[in-house]
Amino acid sequence: MRRGINSSTAYSLVTSYLKEGEIIKSNHSNVIERLQKAQNAHDLEAFLACFAPNFQGNYPLHPDRGFQGIEDVRKNWFTIFDDIPDFHSKLLRSVVEGKTGWAEWYWFGTHRNGSQFGMRGVTIVGIQADRIEWARLYMETV
Numbered sequence: 001m002r003r004g005i006n007s008s009t010a011y012s013l014v015t016s017y018l019k020e021g022e023i024i025k026s027n028h029s030n031v032i033e034r035l036q037k038a039q040n041a042h043d044l045e046a047f048l049a050c051f052a053p054n055f056q057g058n059y060p061l062h063p064d065r066g067f068q069g070i071e072d073v074r075k076n077w078f079t080i081f082d083d084i085p086d087f088h089s090k091l092l093r094s095v096v097e098g099k100t101g102w103a104e105w106y107w108f109g110t111h112r113n114g115s116q117f118g119m120r121g122v123t124i125v126g127i128q129a130d131r132i133e134w135a136r137l138y139m140e141t142v
């Protein structure tokens with residue numbers, strides 16, 4: 001019987017090796033940094049430039065939240081930037097090996113209705129030609 005590890009075990013393994021704020025760079029790590037910069041600038045076009053046109057995204061713990069293509073990314077992030085005017089993205093740790101990247105994030109801000117927004121978690125991304133082709137998001141509300 002083959003057993004996998006759950007996301008909290010994977011998180012514990014990686015965070016035991018990387019300190020908060022530590023980023024291990026490779027040729028492909030620039031896209032993760034560009035992504036964060038675009039998020040914090042609320043620059044939707046720069047954000048979309050980080051993704052391949054045929055992008056595939058999924059939330060393994062929430063399969064109904066999956067999305068495909070750049071237009072789905074546009075709709076989702078337009079709504080986030082519009083609804084959370086002070087949205088901020090903090091990149092806690094990241095590493096890219098070959099064409100696969102791992103990043104730990106803290107996203108936070110205040111919704112227009114005054115309620116607080118916060119999500120923490122990990123994204124695993126596939127990178128080709130300095131663009132994200134696929135992503136698995138393990139992000140949860142905090």
